[in-house]
Amino acid sequence: MQTTAVPHAKLRLSQANVRTIARDAGLEALAASIAEHGLLQPLVVTPAKGRKALYDVHAGGRRWRAIGLLIERGLWPSDRLVDVCLLTIGEASPREISLAENILREAMAPADEARAYRDVMGEGANAAAVARRFGVTVRHVEGRLRLADLAPPIFAALAEGTITLDIAMAYGATADHARQLAVWQRLADTWQGDNPQAIRRALATDVLASDHPVALFLGEAEYEACGGRVERDLFSEAGRGSWLDVDLAYDLALRKLTHEADVAALGSRLAWVRPCLATYLSHRETAGLEIYWPDHADPTPEALARISVIDARMQELADCLDACPDGSEGALYEQEYDSLVAERERLQRSAPIIPDSDRPHVGTFLLLDSAGRPQLLDMYYRTPAEDPAGLDDDSDGSSAMAVEESAGAAAGGTSPIASGYSRALEEQLAKDRRDVLAFRLAGEPDLALDLAMFVLACCVAKPGHLAATGCTIRLCDAGDPKGLGKLPPSHAAQALASHAAGLPRSWSESEDAFQSFQAFRALDWAERLSWLALAVGCGLTASLASGAHERPFHTQLGAMIGIAVADVWRPTAEGFFDRLRKAQILDVLREIDPELPARHSASNKAELAGFAARLCAGETIVEAEVRQRALAWVPSVLAFAAAPCAPSDGAPLEQDGEAPAQAA
Structure with missing residues (x-):
């Protein structure tokens, strides 16, 4: 050669x-x-x-x-x-x-490339010149230089091939060697040590992402003007970064949102509007408050005319969705349909009517949406009459608690998940779920007695617990959502009514209240307990497992009893499926059997809703496994799936003072 x-x-x-x-x-x-x-x-x-x-x-x-x-x-x-x-x-x-x-040609190792770029830069060249000479982007050069600046043990592991380039890049999300080494020592010998996302989450624990709602609301310019530091991640998209001074960011954002809340209170003429630096309302925020359901004025003629236009357009969109349930065009139809549903609900509800006697005690909350925009919560709360400011002994610093919870969500916590259903359907489902719990509680008189005594004791010792239990122990107003449509009663409501009809009522036939009381006392102990259990169940407020009607106490109570919602509630066409979009019905069918949507996608919505209702009622001919899944299907917001509460140190006592035997 x-x-x-x-x-x-x-x-x-x-x-x-x-x-x-x-x-x-x-x-x-x-x-x-x-x-x-x-x-x-x-x-x-x-x-x-x-x-x-x-x-x-x-x-x-x-x-x-x-x-x-x-x-x-x-x-x-x-x-x-x-x-x-x-x-x-x-x-x-x-x-x-x-x-x-x-x-036999071998690509250059990333560690060697990083060292080489660093050496060339040491000779006086800048990143742009190096990128031009070697035909790469400036961002690529800067990224390799960040690798060269990793903490020595991590860079050595990359050079030796012990860790991959993706893992090294995850550690390079921060230039702080102390944080790199702290996470390296904690995760290196665990399964998370090979997971770049887990490493990034661990590094981000004490920082605020630039796309977090609080950061978007405050704005980077205002944050940096007050001395806030931003660390750029060279391996992410341009404009992203981590805010290092989290306490400063939350303090500035809370001051800004408090001003917005004061303005909102003046504009809405409410007694109070509390700022909450979170995208959802926590139960700590509503401790000691009661949901206030105002009446609403009748829609104006203009609103009625607009509702008529919306109804016509929604019907057109429903027809379009039936014709093309999938694809980008169908997604645009669904987006417009959802916006029209929200607009219709706003027009139909109209302005709230709050009497002057209630106005000094009624308020709401100012939250942030996912894009960091302030949003006034579309729900009202009432404070006790003796506390017009809405702040009880336990609630000073409630905004700080909201900040803490929001920060926890940013660090990997979970937020309430929206159901995806319309507000009207959510309210109906909340009432149905309450009826399921009430029916089961009516068959557990011992538990109902414990609950009743607990709620009555709370009235004296711990009023703040009352809102959390969601149990009024009075039948004058169970707190049902307003505006429920006139629909046939659900299976749970029918079961509850049947149970109530089976209880002895002769004691209530007298017109004299005291004679009725004497007759009631003459009932067997079990019969009186049954009436108590029914009353406790009927005093429950409407609730769901998540969303605006979330009530964890109910979820934990139902899980402790072992409620299977499917035994006493089934989704009907009129009460459930007719109120979903066609795509949502197909999603339900897909959960039951992945092959069902393809078989029925050509059906119109009415036919599809009828089939889905019959399927979930066990009235269709399908495979045994599919029928079993259909009979067990319920919306996740109705489920009682929380882990049972841990037993307390002290066991409850029976009437004779002895502790009850443990259930087998």
Whole structure:
């Protein structure tokens, strides 16, 4: 093999080259490198058969293409000679040379590349110059430099191949060596040590992401103007970063939101509007408060006219969704449909009517949406009459608690998950779930007695617990949501009514209250307990497992009893499926059997709702496994799936003063 030089025009790619697929990836970078540094490695060629003036390139095809690219752009003289190694016949087969060139070549290790960039930068070059010389982006150079600046143990692990590039990049999300090493020592020997996302979450525990609602609400400019520090992540999209001074950010944001809440209170003429630096309302915020359900004025003629237009458009969209349930066009229809549903509900509810006698005690909360915009909560709360400011002994610093919970959610906590149903359907489901719990509680008189005594004791010892229990122990107003439609009673409501009809009522026939009381006392102990259990159950407020009607106490109570909602509640067409969009019904069918949506996607919404209702009632002919899943399906917001509460140190006592035996 001898070294010589020939013009680029006399070179052509060999037919024996093993790389037959031409890839443009990296070609620009290679051309930039050749333009800056020249051809560092000659091409391997042989004389072309039958064409004495041409040479076949067996190794270095990409270098040959890169030079051709430079010639097209006028960056390489067309008559400039290209260094080549001329392979003589008999030394090795052309295909063997090509195979060795492409298989034995090894890409540069990221650690070596990082060191090299750092050394070049040390000689006086900047990132832009290095990027131009080697045909890479400035961001790529800066990213490799961040790798070179990793804490020594982590960089050593990358160089040795102990960790991958993705893991090293995760540690490079911060330039703080102390935080890198703290997470490295904590996660290195665990399964999370190989999970880049887990590493990033661990590094972000004490920082605030720039896309967090609090950060979006405050704004980076205002935060930095007050001395806040932002750490940029070179491996993420431009404009992202981590806010290091979390306490400062929350303090500034809370002051700003408090001002917004004061303005909102003046505009709404409410007694109070409390700021809450969170995207949802926590139960701590509502401790000691009662939900206030105001009456609403009748819609104005203009609102009624708009509702009529909305109804017509919603029907058009429903027809369009039936025709194309999937795809981007269907998504646009669904988005418009949802916005119209929200607008219709606002118009229908109209302005709240709050009597002057109630107004000094009624208020609401100012929250943040996911984009950091202040949103006045569409729900009202009432404070005790003796506490017009709405602040009891336990609630000073409630905003701070909201900040703490919001920060916890940012660090990996969970927030209440929206059901995706309309507000009217959510309210109906909340009442249905209450009826399920009430019916089961009516069959647990011992538990109902305990609950009744607990609630009555709370009235004296701990009033703040009353709102959390969601149990009024009075039948004058169970706190049902307003505006429920006139729908047939649910299975749970029918079961509760049937249970009530089976209790003895002769004691209530007297017109004299005291005689009725005497008759009631004459009932058997079990009969009196049954009436007590019924009353306790009917005093429960409407609740769901998540969303605006979330009541964890109910969820834990139902889980402790072991309630299976499907035993006493089934989704009907009129009460449930008719009130969903077609795509939502198909999602339910997909949960039951992944093949069902394809079979019924051509059905219109009314047909689909009827089929879904019959399927969940066990009235269709399907496979046994599918029928079993359908009979057990209920919306997740109705489920009672919380873990049972841990038993307390002291066991309750029976009437004779002895502790009851544990249930088997």
